[in-house]
Amino acid sequence: MSRELSLADIFQIGYYWETKILLTAVSLDIFSVFQGQSQTVNQVAEQRALNPRALEWVMNALVAMRVLNKSDKEYSNTPVAEKYLVKGASEYVGHLLLLHDSEWNHWGKLEDTVRTGRSPVSQHVFETQPELGAHVLTVLDRIGRGSGVGLAQRLQLQGAKRMLDVGGGAGTNAIAFCRAYPDLTATVFDLPQTLKVTKTYVEEAGMSGRITLQPGNFHQDPFEGSYDVALMSDILHYQDGRTNAALVEKVYQHLGHEGRLIIKDRFLDPSRTSPAWTTAFAVHILVNTEQGQCFTIEETRQWMEQAGFRTMEELEPCAMVQGTK
Numbered sequence: 001m002s003r004e005l006s007l008a009d010i011f012q013i014g015y016y017w018e019t020k021i022l023l024t025a026v027s028l029d030i031f032s033v034f035q036g037q038s039q040t041v042n043q044v045a046e047q048r049a050l051n052p053r054a055l056e057w058v059m060n061a062l063v064a065m066r067v068l069n070k071s072d073k074e075y076s077n078t079p080v081a082e083k084y085l086v087k088g089a090s091e092y093v094g095h096l097l098l099l100h101d102s103e104w105n106h107w108g109k110l111e112d113t114v115r116t117g118r119s120p121v122s123q124h125v126f127e128t129q130p131e132l133g134a135h136v137l138t139v140l141d142r143i144g145r146g147s148g149v150g151l152a153q154r155l156q157l158q159g160a161k162r163m164l165d166v167g168g169g170a171g172t173n174a175i176a177f178c179r180a181y182p183d184l185t186a187t188v189f190d191l192p193q194t195l196k197v198t199k200t201y202v203e204e205a206g207m208s209g210r211i212t213l214q215p216g217n218f219h220q221d222p223f224e225g226s227y228d229v230a231l232m233s234d235i236l237h238y239q240d241g242r243t244n245a246a247l248v249e250k251v252y253q254h255l256g257h258e259g260r261l262i263i264k265d266r267f268l269d270p271s272r273t274s275p276a277w278t279t280a281f282a283v284h285i286l287v288n289t290e291q292g293q294c295f296t297i298e299e300t301r302q303w304m305e306q307a308g309f310r311t312m313e314e315l316e317p318c319a320m321v322q323g324t325k
């Protein structure tokens with residue numbers, strides 16, 4: 001049982017100031033100015049064409065937030081900022097934060113959305129800002145590489161020859177699965193603009209001979225061929241349940257005898273009040289997609305049943321479900 005909320009907790013939740021200070025600093029690319037060096041406010045202001053008086057308040061807050069250090073009048077990055085927030089650093093995660101910043105105005109309209117039921121957007125980020133979407137995928141790819149390897153081992157895909165990764169993004173899972181199973185070949189189906197990024201990752205991994213890229217919109221365009229295993233990882237929440245049911249049915253048609261569909265996502269428990277992160281993510285989806293939402297494992301199970309899957313099992317609570325044809 002979690003502890004009771006205090007007034008201090010309520011204020012902590014209600015104050016978004018530090019969030020916007022950090023997002024603004026990333027958007028202005030302040031951390032890249034330092035790169036191992038100390039700089040005064042005026043030097044940073046000059047390099048980024050900013051107002052020194054306003055910038056100083058922001059930089060002082062960043063010191064208190066432990067992303068900058070300050071000594072006398074000179075500021076520098078803390079190790080964590082140097083590693084993750086300097087553009088061009090191998091572990092740069094700024095693109096993910098830039099995505100959050102670009103969604104700031106949508107969140108500002110949450111009250112309207114709750115009144116009207118209408119989201120302020122009509123398309124998701126991979127359609128509206130493919131370049132930012134692609135950069136975000138590179139960050140997710142880096143974070144996900146470890147998890148892709150673990151997932152490949154857990155799924156026990158010995159014997160599978162062909163895999164379809166629906167909305168496969170940067171190809172993280174297809175690459176990890178092909179590495180783990182030498183007899184496996186994969187098709188990554190995704191929007192053409194996303195596949196530009198996927199191509200570079202697949203080439204870098206030396207997997208161009210085993211991973212095929214199929215451009216298309218998974219709602220409209222046909223999949224090709226027959227597969228032993230299909231993966232739908234983090235793609236359910238961009239559309240409504242009826243559309244997902246149709247997508248599951250479409251994948252079913254392309255699976256061979258005893259073919260497996262693995263759906264990996266952020267599912268809610270039956271009460272829809274847990275896991276806590278996913279309940280907030282569901283509101284994020286509410287304001288940042290036109291029809292999207294978060295689902296329960298039970299809903300996914302129903303789509304699989306309707307499509308004709310013979311057996312279904314929850315492989316990981318609130319995270320992964322598998323159907324077998």
Ligand SMILES: C[S@@+](CC[C@H](N)C(=O)[O-])C[C@H]1O[C@@H](n2cnc3c(N)ncnc32)[C@H](O)[C@@H]1O
Pocket residue numbers: 126137140144166167168169170172173189190191194216217218219232233234235238
């Ligand atoms: C959050 S990413 C997940 C990527 C990958 N499956 C993973 O788990 O890392 C969602 C992916 O779905 C793709 N996508 C979204 N809508 C699509 C559509 N209508 N047709 C094809 N791909 C789509 C996006 O381009 C993006 O690569």
